[in-house]
Amino acid sequence: MKQALTITKMKKMKQAGEPITMLTAYDYPSAKLAEEAGIDIILVGDSLGNVVLGYDTTIPVTLDDMVYHTRATVRGATNTFVVADLSFMTYRLGIETTLRNAARLMQEGLASAVKMEGGADIADEVSALVRAGIPVMGHIGLTPQSVHQLGGYKVQGKLPKEAQQLIDDAKALEAAGAFAVVLELVTEPLAERITKELSIPTIGIGAGRACDGQVLVFHDLLQYASPYREKKFVKTYADIGSTIRTAIGSYVSEVKARVFPAEQHAFGVVEPSVEISNLYGGAGSAAADPQAAQQQPEPGNEQVQEKELQHQGGVKA
Ligand SMILES: Nc1nc(=O)c2c([nH]1)NC[C@@H]1CN(c3ccc(C(=O)N[C@@H](CCC(=O)O)C(=O)O)cc3)CN21
Ligand SMILES: CC(C)C(=O)C(=O)O
Ligand SMILES: [Mg+2]
Numbered sequence: 001m002k003q004a005l006t007i008t009k010m011k012k013m014k015q016a017g018e019p020i021t022m023l024t025a026y027d028y029p030s031a032k033l034a035e036e037a038g039i040d041i042i043l044v045g046d047s048l049g050n051v052v053l054g055y056d057t058t059i060p061v062t063l064d065d066m067v068y069h070t071r072a073t074v075r076g077a078t079n080t081f082v083v084a085d086l087s088f089m090t091y092r093l094g095i096e097t098t099l100r101n102a103a104r105l106m107q108e109g110l111a112s113a114v115k116m117e118g119g120a121d122i123a124d125e126v127s128a129l130v131r132a133g134i135p136v137m138g139h140i141g142l143t144p145q146s147v148h149q150l151g152g153y154k155v156q157g158k159l160p161k162e163a164q165q166l167i168d169d170a171k172a173l174e175a176a177g178a179f180a181v182v183l184e185l186v187t188e189p190l191a192e193r194i195t196k197e198l199s200i201p202t203i204g205i206g207a208g209r210a211c212d213g214q215v216l217v218f219h220d221l222l223q224y225a226s227p228y229r230e231k232k233f234v235k236t237y238a239d240i241g242s243t244i245r246t247a248i249g250s251y252v253s254e255v256k257a258r259v260f261p262a263e264q265h266a267f268g269v270v271e272p273s274v275e276i277s278n279l280y281g282g283a284g285s286a287a288a289d290p291q292a293a294q295q296q297p298e299p300g301n302e303q304v305q306e307k308e309l310q311h312q313g314g315v316k317a
Pocket of ligand 1: 047050051058142144153154155185217219220226227228231232233
């Protein structure tokens with residue numbers, strides 16, 4: 001069984017130029033499959049608000065939602081480094097609240113680390129968590145919890161002033177002790193520059209090819225009923241959405257047409273040829289006694305038959 005990644009090994013991977021792979025997953029089966037596929041890091045992202053809870057944004061996601069999903073995810077991926085998002089406002093109400101909330105993700109959710117959106121503005125919160133032994137992954141660029149402030153899900157850092165702010169934010173996170181930084185929806189040249197200037201790994205989503213790692217959302221890359229499946233930053237690796245839709249459609253048609261359930265899916269249906277031949281000690285004797293072979297057991301008589309079988313077995317032994 002492979003060993004879970006550590007934050008020390010992630011830094012070594014950056015130095016060695018070995019890409020780090022991260023995938024969001026929100027529950028037991030998706031985490032299990034991601035671990036089996038060899039993913040380096042699982043992120044229990046607050047994007048679960050969009051893809052599994054059906055909200056328009058990540059803002060309604062609560063800390064309870066995150067704890068619940070993190071715990072389920074960790075149960076499915078016991079040998080993978082699991083990072084959990086601190087949800088909207090859970091790290092903006094002071095250091096003490098931030099520590100308490102992150103502690104819940106670690107103790108109740110069993111996460112290995114937390115992620116939070118922001119740069120220099122949350123450096124104090126980041127360093128307080130790190131001092132408390134909680135590894136922190138930063139997240140800058142498009143920060144979806146601020147979607148209303150940003151005016152939409154747009155590429156960030158296009159203007160020189162904005163780009164400089166993002167570089168400063170990345171450095172502030174590194175100085176505060178973050179072990180990695182997610183760069184979301186920033187231009188490739190900016191992501192390259194930040195990646196070069198940091199000693200900690202950058203993990204990109206819609207941030208181009210130069211990052212030390214990449215992250216995508218489970219439901220996006222698998223086209224699993226995701227609202228973001230056709231975006232430029234996503235690549236579709238499978239279309240399980242249409243596989244599921246087609247399969248459920250077949251189930252519906254077969255039930256409507258009384259094709260399913262068939263005889264093999266039902267209990268207590270006796271196939272005389274099999275049962276009777278067993279009763280008389282093998283296919284040969286059943287064939288030798290055509291009257292016995294035709295004998296139909298009465299419905300609900302299975303128990304009696306089973307006793308007879310046992311008796312036969314006892315006599316033979
Ligand atoms: N399923 C899922 N995947 C995600 O990647 C994701 C979420 N949910 N929820 C939270 C945020 C929202 N995200 C988004 C949402 C929309 C765009 C988008 O429409 N981008 C435009 C770029 C617009 C521009 O050029 O400025 C695009 O066409 O890709 C990007 C990221 C990323 N995050
Ligand atoms: C897209 C990633 C970085 C994220 O924060 C999430 O899935 O919530
Ligand atoms: Mg998130």
